[in-house]
Amino acid sequence: MIEFRDVHKWFGDLHVLKGINLHVAPGEVLVVCGPSGSGKSTLIRTINRLETIQKGELIVDGMKVHDPRTPMTKLRAEIGFVFQQFNLYPHMTALENVTLAPIKVRRIPRREAEEQGKEVLAKVGLADKLYQYPAQLSGGQQQRVAIARGLCMRPKIMLFDEPTSALDPEMINEVLEVMRALAHEGMTMIVVTHEMGFAREVAHRVAFMDYGELIEIAPPEEFFARPRSERTRHFLSKILTH
Amino acid sequence: MLETFNIRVILEYLPLYGSCLLATLWLSGAGLAGSLGVGCVACALRTSRFRMLSLPAAAYIESIRSTPLLAQLYFLYFGLPSLGVPVSETTVGILALTLNSGAYMAEIIRGGIQSIAPGQIEAAISSGLSYLQRMRAVVLPQAIGITLPPMLGQAIVLVKDSALLSLISLMELTRAGQILTSERFMPAEGFLTSAVFYLMIYSALKTLTVWSRKRLIYLHTG
Numbered sequence: 014m015i016e017f018r019d020v021h022k023w024f025g026d027l028h029v030l031k032g033i034n035l036h037v038a039p040g041e042v043l044v045v046c047g048p049s050g051s052g053k054s055t056l057i058r059t060i061n062r063l064e065t066i067q068k069g070e071l072i073v074d075g076m077k078v079h080d081p082r083t084p085m086t087k088l089r090a091e092i093g094f095v096f097q098q099f100n101l102y103p104h105m106t107a108l109e110n111v112t113l114a115p116i117k118v119r120r121i122p123r124r125e126a127e128e129q130g131k132e133v134l135a136k137v138g139l140a141d142k143l144y145q146y147p148a149q150l151s152g153g154q155q156q157r158v159a160i161a162r163g164l165c166m167r168p169k170i171m172l173f174d175e176p177t178s179a180l181d182p183e184m185i186n187e188v189l190e191v192m193r194a195l196a197h198e199g200m201t202m203i204v205v206t207h208e209m210g211f212a213r214e215v216a217h218r219v220a221f222m223d224y225g226e227l228i229e230i231a232p233p234e235e236f237f238a239r240p241r242s243e244r245t246r247h248f249l250s251k252i253l254t255h
Numbered sequence: 256m257l258e259t260f261n262i263r264v265i266l267e268y269l270p271l272y273g274s275c276l277l278a279t280l281w282l283s284g285a286g287l288a289g290s291l292g293v294g295c296v297a298c299a300l301r302t303s304r305f306r307m308l309s310l311p312a313a314a315y316i317e318s319i320r321s322t323p324l325l326a327q328l329y330f331l332y333f334g335l336p337s338l339g340v341p342v343s344e345t346t347v348g349i350l351a352l353t354l355n356s357g358a359y360m361a362e363i364i365r366g367g368i369q370s371i372a373p374g375q376i377e378a379a380i381s382s383g384l385s386y387l388q389r390m391r392a393v394v395l396p397q398a399i400g401i402t403l404p405p406m407l408g409q410a411i412v413l414v415k416d417s418a419l420l421s422l423i424s425l426m427e428l429t430r431a432g433q434i435l436t437s438e439r440f441m442p443a444e445g446f447l448t449s450a451v452f453y454l455m456i457y458s459a460l461k462t463l464t465v466w467s468r469k470r471l472i473y474l475h476t477g
Contacts, residue, residue: 061381090383100374104397113392114382159378166382 014039014170014201015060020069020079022055022225029055030066031225039169042202044212044233047222048248053205056222057172060203061085061092074169090118093163097175099155101147101162107134108143111162119166126165133161137191153184160191171195173204207252213237221245261441265448268435275431276452282345282427283414283456286352290413291406293353294360301361302368312361319358324416327351332423348420356413363409367402368394403467411460415453428452 015037022030029052037043045053058064059071062078062085071078076088101110108130115126134143137157147155156176163171173192177185189211196202196215206212212219213233220230221242229236229245237253240246300312319327328351335342342350371394379389418429428449435445 063377063380086383086385088383089381092381094378094381096374096378098372098374100372100378102375102378102393104400114379114384117388117392118383162378162382 014041014074015203016070016072018070018072020059020066020071022052022059022064022066022068029225030059032069033227035220035227035230037201037203039201040199041217042196042200042204042215043218043220044216045203045205045220045222046207046209046212046248046252047228051222052225053222054174057174057203057205060170060172061089061094063094086118090114090166091169093160093166093168093171095156095159095163095171095173095176097178099147099152099159099179101155101158103147106144106146107139107150107158107161110147110158111165114162115165130161130165133164134158136164136194137161138187151184152180153187156180156184156188157191160188160195164195170201170203173202173206175205175207177206177208209237209249209253221248223248261439261444264435264439264441265444268431268445268448271434272428272431272448272452275426275428278425279414279417279427279452280456282348282352282420282425283410283417285349286356286413286417287410289349289353290356290360290409293357294364297357297361298364298368302365316358316361319355320362324351324355325419325422327355328419328423344423344425347423348417348425351420352413352417355416356409359409359412360406363402363405364398366405367398370401371397400470403470404464407460407464407467411457411464414456414460418453 015035017033017035020030020033021028033056045056047053055064059066060073060078065081066079069079073088074091077083078085078088101107102113105113108127111130111134112123112126115121115129116123119126121129131140131143134140137160139154139157139161142150142154142158147158150158160171160176176192177188180188185208189208192202192204192211193215204211204216216233218230219233219236221228221236221240221244223244229240229242231241236245237249240249297312297316300308301316303309303312328347331342331347331351331354332344335347375393376389379393384392417427420427421430421433424430429446432442432445432449435448436442439445
């Protein structure tokens with residue numbers, strides 16, 4: 014479904030992705046962790062070409078993302094992206110936020126899109142917030158709207174870039190709950206997060222990134238019990254102490 | 256001093272002031288409409304990724320903002336004919352207001368667009384919305400709310416700047432004051448009356464500005 018072949022990315026002189034090789038199968042849930050600045054956000058942002066790569070090959074759903082001639086709008090419609098800062102449209106209600114792209118990009122009739130939007134918002138527990146504006150919602154509710162916005166496009170892949178990092182602790186679970194349900198439905202997901210409980214429980218594989226390199230990637234049992242690399246061990250010892 | 260203030264003369268010249276008020280409104284209105292168009296285009300070029308487009312737009316905006324409107328007006332009025340381009344006073348007047356105000360409008364629009372959090376644009380890109388779709392659905396509805404108050408502020412400046420057009424002998428409110436001065440030697444009455452009419456236009460625009468600011472607050476709190 015997603016295939017990185019020796020992918021490199023530079024920001025000016027800064028080498029942020031140093032030869033990434035990675036294959037994500039359909040239905041797989043991959044959690045990516047690592048210290049800040051390690052390139053994990055950049056990694057998932059290359060998948061829908063929010064960041065362009067400079068070297069290597071990146072194939073997503075059969076399309077060559079590394080090729081500048083590949084039209085991205087069609088592929089992007091197949092990939093839901095959830096941001097750390099939610100990035101909802103502040104001038105639109107929750108329902109308008111989730112129906113915009115289905116109406117404009119998928120060309121679904123408004124009434125149908127709204128039916129579906131209500132359904133998906135109900136699924137993430139926000140049936141009573143359809144006509145609220147983002148400013149009237151809590152962080153956890155906003156992030157669930159953002160997830161619903163991705164789901165309303167009926168995507169093949171969902172990407173999460175630190176979806177709970179900007180949330181107050183008591184709101185983290187309501188968001189993880191939605192993501193857990195999604196994983197159980199068989200959605201292909203890449204989740205950049207430090208929620209190791211979620212990784213342990215939901216992920217098929219966990220990857221550790223440091224300095225732009227994919228240091229280690231393994232099923233969670235193995236990843237947490239017997240990390241092979243010293244850097245992974247060091248990182249895990251720092252974030253698993255509490 | 257006040258007993259020498261001649262109200263009767265003002266009443267006598269009121270029809271002249273009326274037609275000059277209309278002229279000021281028409282010149283400013285045309286200039287405002289023109290500057291909105293020029294401003295949008297200049298802003299679009301200025302923010303382009305291509306330097307061939309962004310550099311000329313930046314040069315236009317900066318040269319207008321760094322020189323006096325009077326100099327720009329004289330350049331168009333005396334300069335264009337000397338370059339072999341015959342233009343009427345009215346055309347020169349509207350052109351000067353359009354080009355001058357357009358540069359400021361471009362910057363106001365740019366500020367409005369750039370004030371929209373880049374994350375929202377990324378979200379729209381990620382959903383597969385095209386450039387025009389995200390402009391129409393995400394950027395412009397918010398940018399218009401944000402830019403309306405400063406645009407109305409610029410409209411107020413534009414109305415006052417239109418007084419300079421009296422210098423190329425266009426009939427407008429300030430010119431009416433000059434006429435009263437030269438025909439009856441009554442500069443106090445003449446220019447004070449002009450000022451009252453400017454105040455009326457200002458009050459109307461000011462009311463609109465206050466209203467638009469209130470609307471803006473509604474927009475942001477839902």
